Amino acid sequence: MNLLEVDAVTKRFGGLTAVSRFSLTVGAGDIVGLIGPNGAGKTTVFHLLSGFYAPSAGTIRFKGVSVVGAKPHAICRRGLARTFQIVQPFVNLSALDNVMVGAFNRTGDVKAARGRAIEVLDFVGLGARRDVLARELTLSDRKRLEMARGLATRPELLLLDEVMSGLNPTEIEEIIGLIRRIHAQGVSLLIIEHVMRAIMALSQRIVVLHHGEKIAEGRPADVARDPTVVEAYLGEEA
Amino acid sequence: MTAEVFAGLALGLLLVAPPFLPPYFLEILISVMLFGYLGAAWNILGGYAGQFSFGHAAYFGIGAYTSTLLFLRLGVSPWLGMLAGGALAAAFGLAAGYLSFRYGLRGPYFSLVTLAFAEMLRVIAVNTKAVGSSLGLVIPNREPTPVNFVFAGKLSYYYVILAMAVGAVWITRLVARSKLGYSLLAIRENEDAAEASGVDALGMKLRAMAISSFLTALGGTFYAQYFAYIDPTITFGPSVSIQGLLQAIVGGAGTVLGPVVGAFVLTPMSELSRAAIRGRAGVDVMLYGIVLILVISFLPRGIVGSLRRPRRGRRT
Numbered sequence: 001m002n003l004l005e006v007d008a009v010t011k012r013f014g015g016l017t018a019v020s021r022f023s024l025t026v027g028a029g030d031i032v033g034l035i036g037p038n039g040a041g042k043t044t045v046f047h048l049l050s051g052f053y054a055p056s057a058g059t060i061r062f063k064g065v066s067v068v069g070a071k072p073h074a075i076c077r078r079g080l081a082r083t084f085q086i087v088q089p090f091v092n093l094s095a096l097d098n099v100m101v102g103a104f105n106r107t108g109d110v111k112a113a114r115g116r117a118i119e120v121l122d123f124v125g126l127g128a129r130r131d132v133l134a135r136e137l138t139l140s141d142r143k144r145l146e147m148a149r150g151l152a153t154r155p156e157l158l159l160l161d162e163v164m165s166g167l168n169p170t171e172i173e174e175i176i177g178l179i180r181r182i183h184a185q186g187v188s189l190l191i192i193e194h195v196m197r198a199i200m201a202l203s204q205r206i207v208v209l210h211h212g213e214k215i216a217e218g219r220p221a222d223v224a225r226d227p228t229v230v231e232a233y234l235g236e237e238a
Numbered sequence: 239m240t241a242e243v244f245a246g247l248a249l250g251l252l253l254v255a256p257p258f259l260p261p262y263f264l265e266i267l268i269s270v271m272l273f274g275y276l277g278a279a280w281n282i283l284g285g286y287a288g289q290f291s292f293g294h295a296a297y298f299g300i301g302a303y304t305s306t307l308l309f310l311r312l313g314v315s316p317w318l319g320m321l322a323g324g325a326l327a328a329a330f331g332l333a334a335g336y337l338s339f340r341y342g343l344r345g346p347y348f349s350l351v352t353l354a355f356a357e358m359l360r361v362i363a364v365n366t367k368a369v370g371s372s373l374g375l376v377i378p379n380r381e382p383t384p385v386n387f388v389f390a391g392k393l394s395y396y397y398v399i400l401a402m403a404v405g406a407v408w409i410t411r412l413v414a415r416s417k418l419g420y421s422l423l424a425i426r427e428n429e430d431a432a433e434a435s436g437v438d439a440l441g442m443k444l445r446a447m448a449i450s451s452f453l454t455a456l457g458g459t460f461y462a463q464y465f466a467y468i469d470p471t472i473t474f475g476p477s478v479s480i481q482g483l484l485q486a487i488v489g490g491a492g493t494v495l496g497p498v499v500g501a502f503v504l505t506p507m508s509e510l511s512r513a514a515i516r517g518r519a520g521v522d523v524m525l526y527g528i529v530l531i532l533v534i535s536f537l538p539r540g541i542v543g544s545l546r547r548p549r550r551g552r553r554t
Contacts, residue, residue, distance in 0.1 A: 050434060076436035084434070090427035101424040104417045105436030113417070153436050 001064055002027045003157050003188055004049070004080075009058030011044055011212075018044045020212045021058070026157060031179075031189045033203030033220070035196075037232060041212040042192045043085055046159050049190075050082045051075040062157070076105055081155035083146040085162045085192070089134035095121060095145055096130040102152030117152055124148045124178060140171045147178070157188045164195045172198060200224065208232065241546075245495060249404065256396055264392050268464070270505040271399040272457060276478070277485030277497025278406035279453035282413060284483055285491030287446040288426025290345075293352030294482050296334070296359050297327035297451040299473035301458025303363065306375050306468060309386070316387035320459040324452040330355075331451030332444055339443050344429070353476065360474035374469025377462065387463040395464050402460065403498060406453055411494045413449070422446055423492065454482070488533050490540030499541050504529075 004026040011019040019041045026032050034042050047053040049060060051072040060067050067075050081102075090098050099117035100110075107113050121130050124144040129137065134145060143163050150158055160179070164172045176198050183189055193199040199206065200220040208216040208223060210232040216223050223229055256264055276298070283289050304326050305319030314322075334355045338348050364372045382390040389395055413419045421442040424432035429439050462468045472478070489500025507529060511522040537544045 052430070052434075071438075071440075072430075072433035073436050073438045076434060081436075082434055084431065088428050088431035090424050090431065092427060093423060097420065097423070101420050101432065101437065102435040104420060108417050110415060110417070110420075113420075149431075149435055 003030070003063060004190070005059075005061040005064075006045075006049070007059045007061075009045075009048060009055045009060060011041075011048055011053055012056045018212050019048065019055075019209075022209070022212070022214055024207055024214075026188055026190055028156070028188055029183075029186070031183055031191065031202055031204050033199040033206040034190060034192045034209060035194075035199060035206060036209035040209040042209055043161060044212075045209070046082055046161050046192065049075075049159060050080065076153055076155075079154070079156035080159070081150040081153045081157075082159035083143075083150050083161050083163055085165070087139070087142045087146045089137070089142055089145050089149075091135035092133060094131050094133055095126055095137065095141075095148075098134050098145055099130075099148045099152045102149040105153035117148075120148045120152045123151070123181070125174070139166050143167065143175065144178070147182070151182065151187070155187060157190065158182065160189060160191045160193075162192055162194060164193060164198055176202060241495070252400060257393060261392065264396055266506055266509050268392065268396050268399055269509065270501045271396070271403045272460065272464075273481055273485050273505050274498035274501030275399060275403040275406050275460075276454060276457045276482035277489065277500055278403065278410055279450050279457060280482040281450075281486040281491060281493075281497045282410060282422075282453070283443075283446045283450035285486050285493070285496065286413065286419060286422040286426065287443055288422075288492075289443060289446070290349045290483070291352040291450075292349045292476070292479050292483070293334075293354070293356035294450070294454050295474050295476060295478040296352070296356035297331060297454035298458040298461070298478045298482075299356070299359055299363065299468075299470070300327040300330060301455025302462040302468045302473045303369060303375070303458075304455070305387075305459040306377060306462045307369060309377070310375065315385055316459055316463055317385070320387075320456050323459050324455045327455030327458075328448045328452040331447045335444050335447035336440075339440050353479070356474055356476070356479060360470045363470035363474055370469070372470060374467060374472070375462075377466040379466075387459075395460075399460055399464075402456060407494060407498060409449065409453070413446075414494055418442060418445055426492065484530070486540075488530065488540055490542030490544070490546075493540065493542040493546065496540050496542040503541065 002025045006022060006024040008021045008023055009019060010017065010021055022045060034045065036042055048055050051067065051070050054069060062078055062080050096117055099120055100113045103113040103116040121127050124147055126141060126144050126148060129141060137145060147163060164175050167175065172195060179202055191199060191202065203220055206220050206223045207214060208229050215232060216226045216229045256267060280291065280294050284291055301323035304323030305316040308314035308319040308322060309316050338351050343351055363369055380388050382388050421437045424435065424437050425439050425442060433439050458473060485500035485504060486497040488504055490496025508526050511525045515521045
């Protein structure tokens with residue numbers, strides 16, 4: 001059984017169809033990349049999967065159970081966590097408290113949540129900054145914090161929305177390493193990313209979205225050569 | 239740690255000193271405790287969960303009217319009436335909260351709806367003969383009977399409201415150090431991110447609402463017993479709502495001790511300036527307003543919030 005099964009999902013906003021008959025599967029242990037030009041509907045897909053939007057049509061199943069209509073916190077409880085493209089830390093809370101909020105997804109005990117949060121902060125490399133308020137962290141650290149908060153919820157599938165945007169090449173290398181280590185812990189990943197080098201290196205499979213529709217899917221090397229993909233990114237050949 | 243030592247010393251003083259205070263100061267201290275208590279009750283919903291209620295008078299009034307009516311009509315001890323009022327207020331709060339939160343009212347929209355609920359109750363009380371309409375209700379002069387929440391002197395009332403204030407602070411501390419407290423802060427900071435991290439925002443906000451409205455109603459009963467008179471404007475009017483939230487905001491919303499600290503600053507200030515500037519009506523209120531503006535401009539996180547953690551973390 002696949003971890004995530006998305007079948008013919010459509011999302012309309014009034015007259016605008018943001019996502020059209022989109023299908024996707026993510027198996028346990030997969031790293032799947034979701035790419036496409038700006039405005040292709042990638043983040044809308046994440047909002048649909050994590051319960052922030054309800055699909056206009058189609059089905060979404062996580063671990064075999066439909067999550068259509070479930071609230072975001074309930075979906076998180078089932079084991080699907082996400083990060084936000086524009087990082088959304090709890091700015092007036094310390095890094096530790098931020099991650100503890102995620103850890104409470106699996107425990108009601110403060111000590112246990114703190115222990116889990118410290119463990120995750122060390123894992124993402126923020127251990128030394130755990131008492132710093134989130135508002136005082138650099139963008140790179142905020143991206144790590146965002147991932148730590150998601151990880152602390154103990155997800156089986158983690159959706160990462162452009163966790164490398166705005167970072168310099170060194171920081172990108174570090175995040176790639178971090179994503180590999182997250183995967184090695186048994187977490188499946190669905191990644192939206194514009195940094196091609198990173199997404200090509202990380203993904204086992206890539207799905208390309210354009211104008212809300214899936215135009216290609218396959219191994220990174222094949223997708224990169226696909227003429228429809230090249231056209232979507234670069235425009236028609238002269 | 240130092241904060242706890244300080245709080246312990248202050249509490250010791252509050253327990254020991256009052257019998258030796260002149261009546262006027264004892265009255266001020268009772269006001270301080272009552273407003274600190276109301277601030278602490280508001281703080282759980284307004285300060286921790288960030289849901290700015292402008293209508294906590296609704297719960298205050300429900301508490302005051304429930305215990306008073308039960309006593310006047312059925313002879314039920316106000317101690318029991320207090321709990322009945324609390325339960326009724328919590329039920330009303332849950333209903334009002336569910337309607338507001340379920341339909342996604344956030345920020346100023348939530349504030350306006352809470353204000354409307356309180357005003358609605360005020361208008362109903364004004365127009366209902368059975369609850370005394372606009373004349374209100376008088377608790378007739380009686381022999382001191384502690385079992386009916388009637389004491390001989392102000393000192394006993396003082397110790398009651400002191401115990402209530404300490405209890406409210408203690409409950410706040412329990413909340414702050416629990417999953418509920420962390421969840422509420424996360425909701426205050428960013429509700430979507432909280433939901434995405436597994437926080438049941440609706441459920442948590444309703445819990446905060448239930449605790450906050452229950453506690454506020456107990457304050458209403460205390461008020462009714464202490465002053466032996468209530469009317470719709472005093473209990474359901476906007477000034478009760480504003481008083482509660484002011485203590486919390488000036489002292490530090492979302493901090494355990496903030497509301498009580500705020501009450502210790504605001505209440506004596508308003509009392510003393512009124513006493514000092516007699517004869518020029520309104521000057522004391524202007525002074526009060528100026529201090530509020532200064533506090534909010536220079537200490538936007540309140541007194542306790544500004545003292546705490548200027549920068550605890552190591553920076554790299």
